[in-house]
Amino acid sequence: MGDYTVHIVDDEEAVRKSLAFLLSMNGFAVRVHISATDFLAFAPEVRNGCLVTDLRMPDMSGVDLLRNLQAAQAMMPAIVITGHGDVPMAVEAMRAGALDFIEKPFEDKVLIEAIERAAERLVQVPSGADDVSAIQARLNELTEREQQVLAGVVAGHGNKTIAYNLNISPRTVEVHRASVMSKMQAKSLPELVRMALTVKVGLT
Known part of the structure; x- marks a missing residue:
């Protein structure tokens, strides 16, 4: 251990x-x-x-x-x-x-x-540079709408709030979220948030 x-x-x-x-x-x-x-x-x-x-x-x-x-x-x-x-x-x-x-x-x-x-x-010290460039490359694959949904997730908003803010249905948000998880190769919400914070998505 x-x-x-x-x-x-x-x-x-x-x-x-x-x-x-x-x-x-x-x-x-x-x-x-x-x-x-x-x-x-x-x-x-x-x-x-x-x-x-x-x-x-x-x-x-x-x-x-x-x-x-x-x-x-x-x-x-x-x-x-x-x-x-x-x-x-x-x-x-x-x-x-x-x-x-x-x-x-x-x-x-x-x-x-x-x-x-x-x-x-x-x-081990995490190898930051590789991580950042790999995550950034995946991020660049997202559509503009998917990036907006990701920013909402990182802000801690639920699907309904994201849907309201983007003027789309909660079901559409779910579809985008699933696509974001897949494209970002994130197995869980914490992992997705960690990736987003690594490349400063949604940080003001």
């Missing part, structure tokens, strides 16, 4: 325990933190850590936690767990430095694979 620790930040004890149990059973070293504030104080001491944090917590949101980690120069590969319908907030978290977001409820293997991907960042 490599020499790193997965830090779980969640205000709900039951969630912390179940995540810690799941990851421990799969061979990960785990440490739990009861709040974002608690983890923020601890973070500067972390060496070789990955972060799994809930997005909605009473003391500080997952997005604010990531921003504070950036400010404290204590950032580490981070995955945010989000409730249904929190995609705008999850996109905001990715802008703040998260690598991935996972929507509840999720399968165990989805979280484990996300952590393994995050851990790869600890041992």
Whole structure:
């Protein structure tokens, strides 16, 4: 599994325990933190850590936690767990430095694979230049309408909002979204958002 620790930040004890149990059973070293504030104080001491944090917590949101980690120069590969319908907030978290977001409820293997991907960042610096040019080339394949839909997705808008803004039907948005996912070779919404942020789509 490599020499790193997965830090779980969640205000709900039951969630912390179940995540810690799941990851421990799969061979990960785990440490739990009861709040974002608690983890923020601890973070500067972390060496070789990955972060799994809930997005909605009473003391500080997952997005604010990531921003504070950036400010404290204590950032580490981070995955945010989000409730249904929190995609705008999850996109905001990715802008703040998260690598991935996972929507509840999720399968165990989805979280484990996300952590393994995050851990790869600890041992290798991502090859940025190739990624950017490859993503940009795919982006150039999109039609103007597909690019508008992609920008809406990255802004965290749902299909109905994108449809309203572009004056087209939600069904048409779905068709465009499917085409965007295919052309961009994105297997999931987080991956699509990550690509778009890499080439600064929809960023103002």
